[in-house]
Amino acid sequence: MAPHITLSPGKRRGGRRARLLDEDAPLTCDAVWDVLPQSGDAYHAKYARNEVYTLIPRITAAPRRENPTVTPIPGDVCLFDFEPWEIGNSAYGYEPGSEAHAAQGATDLAIFYGRNNLLLNGDVGWVPGNVFAAIEEGLPELAAACNDLWMRGVEGETMSFARA
Numbered sequence: 001m002a003p004h005i006t007l008s009p010g011k012r013r014g015g016r017r018a019r020l021l022d023e024d025a026p027l028t029c030d031a032v033w034d035v036l037p038q039s040g041d042a043y044h045a046k047y048a049r050n051e052v053y054t055l056i057p058r059i060t061a062a063p064r065r066e067n068p069t070v071t072p073i074p075g076d077v078c079l080f081d082f083e084p085w086e087i088g089n090s091a092y093g094y095e096p097g098s099e100a101h102a103a104q105g106a107t108d109l110a111i112f113y114g115r116n117n118l119l120l121n122g123d124v125g126w127v128p129g130n131v132f133a134a135i136e137e138g139l140p141e142l143a144a145a146c147n148d149l150w151m152r153g154v155e156g157e158t159m160s161f162a163r164a
Helices: 026-035 139-152
Strands: 004-009 016-020 038-041 051-057 076-082 106-112 129-135 158-163
Touching (some): 016 139, 106 129
Antiparallel strands (some): 004 016
8 A cells, every 4th residue: 555645735724645656756755755744834826726835945855857747637746846046036926034045945845736737937937846646535625725725815824744
């Protein structure tokens, strides 16, 4: 049986389980598993559409590309690896001192909760993410919670990833 993680997008929204995709992204799964638990400020994507994510200290053990996609589907859990120059741009709106401005870069752990996502950033072009887990249950409730973050804002919200 594949290992699972729990993810919690924001306060009082409960955790959801996701199955690690060990066969498709073994190096990414191992790298994420080794640093859990992680928690950080929750963000709703500006460009990708139906994505909620957090930035954590860069997981240098994660491969740059493994099981990549630029069109994630509902239930995908992805890792994005960013060099410092890729994510610290002030146009993205991250507060000074946030993980986005770390000297070593940052890792973005993201969940996708709806259709029609396209990982295209006007500044840098395509932004492939490593799909390393799949949400297996509770996706409609998760989508409602993520949409609530979009409609009501993410200020003061956190997103957490932990071993199940």
